Amino acid sequence: MKGKTSIVMLTYNELHLTKKCIDSIKRHTRSDQYELIIVDNASTDGTKEYVRELEDVIFIENEENQGFAKGCNQGVKKATGDSILFLNNDTMVTENWLSPLKEALFASDRIGMVGPVSNYVSGPQMVQPSYTDVKELPDFAKEYTAARKGQRTYVHRLVGFCLLVKRELIEDVGLFDERFVYGSFEDDDLCLRSLLKGYQLQIVHDSFVHHHGHATFRANQETNISTLFAENRLRFLDKWGIDLNLITPHPYFAALLPQEAKYVLDVGCGAGATGLELINRQSVDMYGVEDDALKAAIAKAYYQEVIEAKADEYPWSEKEAFFDAVIFSDVLEHVSDPWQIVAQAHASLKPGGVIICCLPNMMHAEVLLPLMTGDFTYQDVGLLDRTHMRFFTPKTMRELFPDHLFERVIEQHINVQIDQNVQLFFDEVARVGESLGFQTKALSDQVTQYQILIVARKKGGS
Incomplete structure (x- = not known):
């Protein structure tokens, strides 16, 4: 001292x-x-x-x-x-x-x-x-x-x-x-x-x-x-x-990261708040990708490496079978080819490594009800964020992680409740759809699911 x-x-x-x-x-x-x-x-x-x-x-x-x-x-x-x-x-x-x-x-x-x-x-x-x-x-x-x-x-x-x-x-x-x-x-x-x-x-x-x-x-x-x-x-x-x-951590990612994960890539790391929470919780080396220059510079104080780039510009091939986990923090909806990025992330994972991501659900009533009346108006934030390039439903989210590459080990729904009359409306739509032979049974639940968290494990490890 x-x-x-x-x-x-x-x-x-x-x-x-x-x-x-x-x-x-x-x-x-x-x-x-x-x-x-x-x-x-x-x-x-x-x-x-x-x-x-x-x-x-x-x-x-x-x-x-x-x-x-x-x-x-x-x-x-x-x-x-x-x-x-x-x-x-x-x-x-x-x-x-x-x-x-x-x-x-x-x-x-x-x-x-x-x-x-x-x-x-x-x-x-x-x-x-x-x-x-x-x-x-x-x-x-x-x-x-x-x-x-x-x-x-x-x-x-x-x-x-x-x-x-x-x-x-x-x-x-x-x-x-x-x-x-x-x-x-x-x-x-x-x-x-x-x-x-x-x-x-x-x-x-x-x-x-x-x-x-x-x-x-x-x-x-x-x-x-x-x-x-x-x-x-x-x-x-x-x-x-x-x-x-x-500057706050993603409210769900830290709890989902395996305790034994040592090398973690945080894609869209911002100023590094999520990584900082993980560093305080366990022994982990954080790597980041962030296209905002100021936020990337802040994250560098705690991360092993932060590359100032967009998610689809990251040099994935340089980190083959290197990471124990890859976090996509509100990223995949902002890129033109999320399927390709997931495939590249898969190659960068060790066997048994996981991808943790959070995706907005286009089946939520906030989007679906206006769409049924012909309204699909972009907003500054939220499900219809004007910077979103890709849109997902629960079904298409799961398809990002094909069964021959991944096993989904966690799927959590982040619910935002809706007006009672809106819920009754979609309950009735689901009932009528089922009676006519359509696969609408899940609709009543999906219209309250605002975001979905997915943890997918690369096959080949424990």
């Missing part, structure tokens, strides 16, 4: 919280492990006078509120540690909080930032605490972290309320982007820039930091949290065209 950590803390009023935070740091952190840098953004409640009297504190006083990003950047320029911890003043650290963070940060050259879990934070760093009073915090934190010693989770995003960063990352990636003004999304921006440089981010589950939440915003009566968040979100989208909060 490396040496000194520079703790950069911004203050803007809320002196009572700042005192609690500093007291918790002194109580739970060895003095030789850190230096404390406080940047005050023009407090008027006695904060400046209090901090001036503290020993061993590097203090920067701003005559005007410079905002979170600029204030943190001022602090970093004074830092001498080999790691920099951005810590909100409305937090309270707990016993043995810093050591696990530093152990995780320096466990690998590829890890660039880590963060603890907390009672008040967005995303997967949030845990449900059992305490209702901060007097109960020490006992909770000790028991919670002891039960999760050494547990880590790779993520695309960490929240800046308590964020430990390698100095070399700051030197490589740069400081916070000051366009995000008073706070929010400057941490998302730093995370994204870090991922694009190949750094990895981790949640450290055996470090717990209590967070009061939004205290600085509440202290600043001129700042509306909702307005600030909305404005900075627009700034982030204008800069990147992507929202880290919306």
Whole structure:
């Protein structure tokens, strides 16, 4: 574990919280492990006078509120540690909080930032605490972290309320982007820039930091949290065209991947959220295909290889009998020859390897009922996505995986319920069709099947 950590803390009023935070740091952190840098953004409640009297504190006083990003950047320029911890003043650290963070940060050259879990934070760093009073915090934190010693989770995003960063990352990636003004999304921006440089981010589950939440915003009566968040979100989208909060794994694929799968190709991998969930679950080497340049670059932080290409441009012949699984994440309906791609994927699988895919069902009532009235209007999203090139029914989906090559081991239906009268209509159509000798018995069920998940195993293995 490396040496000194520079703790950069911004203050803007809320002196009572700042005192609690500093007291918790002194109580739970060895003095030789850190230096404390406080940047005050023009407090008027006695904060400046209090901090001036503290020993061993590097203090920067701003005559005007410079905002979170600029204030943190001022602090970093004074830092001498080999790691920099951005810590909100409305937090309270707990016993043995810093050591696990530093152990995780320096466990690998590829890890660039880590963060603890907390009672008040967005995303997967949030845990449900059992305490209702901060007097109960020490006992909770000790028991919670002891039960999760050494547990880590790779993520695309960490929240800046308590964020430990390698100095070399700051030197490589740069400081916070000051366009995000008073706070929010400057941490998302730093995370994204870090991922694009190949750094990895981790949640450290055996470090717990209590967070009061939004205290600085509440202290600043001129700042509306909702307005600030909305404005900075627009700034982030204008800069990147992507929202880290919306990078989520496919909700079904991780559960369907065999536990023993080691080499996995994720076709249409996006930013790599599905692969990241798999990496956190089991020992797996992820490979990806993605035609969106930014998403492909993000995925590269965690995948062994990501080729920026369309699915039908992937060099399948270079990976003959290599993969244990191939995932098609909303892909096959977007290519001109899905049958050919499935055949190529078959050749790239080891015997016993699996293809996992999800396909939209054109028999769903959302498509079928309008079609019966002559309406087949493309949409921006959904079953009639205008970018779809091929359309499937349950029967034609199964035909993608011919019996001489595959055995279907799982078929799951993702149902979206329909209006009761629409259901009654199709029940009646199915009944009449059967009475006339047509094969319509399955219609009543198929009209609620929005998507179908298929796991098909290559023949020749167990």
